[in-house]
Amino acid sequence: MGVSQSRYSNESSGPRRLLDDIRSGETLNQYIERIVQPDTAYLEKCNRTVDKLVRFLHEKLTPALRRLSSHQLRNVNVKEILKSGSLGKSTAVRNKSDIDLILFLNGIETVENLRDLMPTILRCLRELLNELVRSPNYPWARSIRYKKDSKFAICCILTTTDDYGNEDEREVDLLPAVDITHSESLRRIYDKMDSTDEDSRRYYSACLSRMQREFVQNATASAKVKDLIRLVKIWAKDRQVPIRSYFVELLVIYNQRRHPAQDFEIPDHVKEILVLLSECESMRIVFTDKYNPRNYRNTMNKDQPYLLCPANPFMNTAPSPADARIVARKAREVLPIFS
Missing domain, CATH: 3.30.460.10 (Beta Polymerase, domain 2)
Structure with a gap:
């Protein structure tokens, strides 16, 4: 079931502390309400x-x-x-x-x-x-x-x-x-991307942004899921963790699909995200809602971490192997808070 709110400790000092501006005795839910949620x-x-x-x-x-x-x-x-x-x-x-x-x-x-x-x-x-x-x-x-x-x-x-x-x-x-998704099938778009070079594929990224936005919006209808995403983004920025905002959104959505309860304890899911990040060097995550990734020449074929964009089989949002080592280390530093 994971840790409960009462088992989270923010009293640790040094690198094990999650965020410096969490007040003594403050729960993560209280911190989210005070700092994280946009007013x-x-x-x-x-x-x-x-x-x-x-x-x-x-x-x-x-x-x-x-x-x-x-x-x-x-x-x-x-x-x-x-x-x-x-x-x-x-x-x-x-x-x-x-x-x-x-x-x-x-x-x-x-x-x-x-x-x-x-x-x-x-x-x-x-x-x-x-x-x-x-x-x-x-x-x-x-x-x-x-x-x-x-x-x-x-x-x-x-x-x-x-x-x-x-x-x-x-x-x-x-x-x-x-706006190519209104005039061509996804299969045809992906086939064109597969047949071109990596630099040319990057021009497709913005063209697929509507699908990216819709995927995240549909998967984060719960206010708690949005709060969890925001909290992880703040931690990453504060601790200089080299991960992209979009990567954080997709990782939280992936974890939410593994544990789809609408009502959950924030510390439980923070711990699960940190566990995933602590294993970042071996991360292999895909969403198969729109495509079968094995049909295309993408980063699944490379010896590196990947979390593929659900709208673009050629976009790997995960950090580079060198950055993944940093991510894993920083996640392991704070995991003991949730033990």
């Missing part, structure tokens, strides 16, 4: 920023693309802007949530066409963001700093302000995509 004001602030950015892109991107010299972009327009990432999947952590927007574009027929046009689209997006922070028409957008260059997205840090002059800094990723 209404925070979510409203995030959503206001997202809504303003989405309206700006809807208004500006299509005309900007049509002004370019490329005849291939003259008929391109914005079909939909999808809120992805932890905000879109409702697994956001208070004060720690980035903005991921998937820009589904009409007028681009294939992912291969998207790949060829991507440099021009990204330049256009960058120019629009520069206009956003320079124009007096958008006083809520104060400044922008660009992060690493990417062939697939615009990655930046956007500083905004509210009506009271309070500034907020947030990482923003804008990912152009083609």
Whole structure:
């Protein structure tokens, strides 16, 4: 049955302590309520920023693309802007949530066409963001700093302000995509991905983001499951555990499928997640809801940990072998708290 709430101890010191800001005698449920769960004001602030950015892109991107010299972009327009990432999947952590927007574009027929046009689209997006922070028409957008260059997205840090002059800094990723799942079967999409090289496959990732979001949303209807995801994300960030946010979501969902009770003790499932992470170097996890992974050339064929994306048989969300050793060590350091 696992450990109960009363058997969790947060009195340990040093590396065995789960999180430094857990108060003496505080249960994990109390900590989650005090620190982890995003409050209404925070979510409203995030959503206001997202809504303003989405309206700006809807208004500006299509005309900007049509002004370019490329005849291939003259008929391109914005079909939909999808809120992805932890905000879109409702697994956001208070004060720690980035903005991921998937820009589904009409007028681009294939992912291969998207790949060829991507440099021009990204330049256009960058120019629009520069206009956003320079124009007096958008006083809520104060400044922008660009992060690493990417062939697939615009990655930046956007500083905004509210009506009271309070500034907020947030990482923003804008990912152009083609909504291929509405025009092709998954089998055909996966077969195309299987026949191309690894770099070209990465252009499909954003195109499959709607399925990724729906998978997580459907599997985390329980508020407790969302809280567990948020808690593990905070632990990973606080302890510098080299795992991705999406990996945490999928690992918690995998564990929940093994123990599908809607009502469960948070410490029980934290311990189970830590056990899985302590064995990260030998992790072999797949979801077979949409595909049979053995039909495709993916990381199942490699001598490394894997937790495959349920929407993309070629996306391994697990850490690299070197990082998996770090993950396993950090998980083993805190497991004694739950013994």
